[in-house]
Amino acid sequence: MNQRLPVSIFGATGQVGRHLAAMLATHPRFSIGQLVGSPASVGQDYQAVWEDKESTLAAHYGAWYPALPYPPSISSHIVVGHSDIPDGALVVSSVPERAGPDEDRLVAQKCTVISNSPYRRMDPTLPLDIPGIPSTLTGTYVKIPNCATIGLALALHPINSLLTNIPISVCTYQSLSGRGDARYPRELAIGNVFPLRHSSEDTETRIQSELKRILPDLSVSVSCYRTPTPVGHLIDVSLFHQGRLSVDALLTQWGTHIAQGNSCGIDVTHADQHPQSLPDSAIDQGMTVVIGNIADHPDAGIIRFTVVINNLIRGAAGSLILALNSLENHI
Numbered sequence: 599m600n601q602r603l604p605v606s607i608f609g610a611t612g613q614v615g616r617h618l619a620a621m622l623a624t625h626p627r628f629s630i631g632q633l634v635g636s637p638a639s640v641g642q643d644y645q646a647v648w649e650d651k652e653s654t655l656a657a658h659y660g661a662w663y664p665a666l667p668y669p670p671s672i673s674s675h676i677v678v679g680h681s682d683i684p685d686g687a688l689v690v691s692s693v694p695e696r697a698g699p700d701e702d703r704l705v706a707q708k709c710t711v712i713s714n715s716p717y718r719r720m721d722p723t724l725p726l727d728i729p730g731i732p733s734t735l736t737g738t739y740v741k742i743p744n745c746a747t748i749g750l751a752l753a754l755h756p757i758n759s760l761l762t763n764i765p766i767s768v769c770t771y772q773s774l775s776g777r778g779d780a781r782y783p784r785e786l787a788i789g790n791v792f793p794l795r796h797s798s799e800d801t802e803t804r805i806q807s808e809l810k811r812i813l814p815d816l817s818v819s820v821s822c823y824r825t826p827t828p829v830g831h832l833i834d835v836s837l838f839h840q841g842r843l844s845v846d847a848l849l850t851q852w853g854t855h856i857a858q859g860n861s862c863g864i865d866v867t868h869a870d871q872h873p874q875s876l877p878d879s880a881i882d883q884g885m886t887v888v889i890g891n892i893a894d895h896p897d898a899g900i901i902r903f904t905v906v907i908n909n910l911i912r913g914a915a916g917s918l919i920l921a922l923n924s925l926e927n928h929i
């Protein structure tokens with residue numbers, strides 16, 4: 599008898615949703631429930647939608663943009679609409695903000711919804727959770743932050759107690775998959791790096807305000823750039839400590855957290871020219887956030903380091919599944 603709990607995916611046809619389906623297909627305690635898309639996909643064969651979206655992305659950006667093959671572990675499914683999710687279902691949601699009000703309808707249907715949609719992410723009545731950072735995860739409607747916020751918060755949380763009154767400057771170099779299937783024009787995206795400020799993406803504001811909810815004592819300034827890499831967000835962090843911090847103190851704090859069973863999901867690399875967005879975002883199947891490239895600039899009173907997070911896995915699908923794991927223990 600199959601004892602695995604079925605989990606419906608709202609946004610299953612999207613870039614994050616496809617990773618969610620792949621992870622649920624082989625999960626020991628959960629299985630795939632309803633696979634939900636927008637009205638444009640409803641009624642279609644899931645595999646056909648998946649392969650069409652992957653090949654469209656690869657054709658748009660070029661062969662260097664790898665397609666995610668349809669996993670044989672996912673059986674045949676027809677894409678359904680959100681109204682086909684049964685009352686009381688467990689749901690993971692990864693939809694754009696405009697589809698967010700349907701999450702409210704699912705909650706009204708007594709579903710448990712864990713979502714990384716920007717919709718209501720800053721609503722103080724809803725928990726904003728990052729698996730790996732201790733929280734009292736409760737409720738039937740839980741939000742997960744933006745992918746870059748997750749990487750940054752996981753790196754800063756272990757050293758938080760050292761950062762009182764230390765201004766922090768953050769610069770993100772975000773991959774093209776961070777925008778899902780909403781493809782950038784080729785002339786903008788290929789062989790080019792561009793700032794996201796004053797674009798339709800309010801990433802900088804999101805990272806800043808979400809981080810404030812999770813680590814409220816930090817003072818952080820954020821700049822975001824889009825880079826022509828398929829996956830992996832690289833984040834450059836500068837701590838303006840003016841002599842009040844040392845690299846050794848940071849390494850001790852991170853080392854202590856890692857020694858506590860790596861449940862915080864970070865690792866520190868001492869390899870030169872690492873972490874890099876592509877290889878380091880693949881470590882531990884995308885679940886580990888890698889910190890490295892640590893530099894002390896005593897004359898300027900600044901310590902800098904680099905963080906890499908797999909935006910699609912630890913920054914999205916993987917964190918949703920981790921939240922599901924911990925919520926399941928409370929339902």
Ligand SMILES: NC(=O)c1ccc[n+]([C@@H]2O[C@H](COP(=O)([O-])OP(=O)(O)OC[C@H]3O[C@@H](n4cnc5c(N)ncnc54)[C@H](OP(=O)(O)O)[C@@H]3O)[C@@H](O)[C@H]2O)c1
Pocket residue numbers: 608609610611612613614615634635636637638639640692693694695696697714715716743744745775776777778779780909910913914
């Ligand atoms: N990509 C990342 O690295 C990343 C990381 C963290 C968080 N996020 C967040 O995760 C969400 C999904 O991102 P993504 O990259 O997977 O985007 P995506 O590839 O564009 O997928 C969007 C998904 O939402 C569905 N959808 C769109 N409009 C809808 C509507 N009006 N009603 C119902 N469903 C609708 C789409 O269905 P169809 O396919 O049928 O159109 C698709 O399944 C976004 O909120 C994004 O901000 C993304």
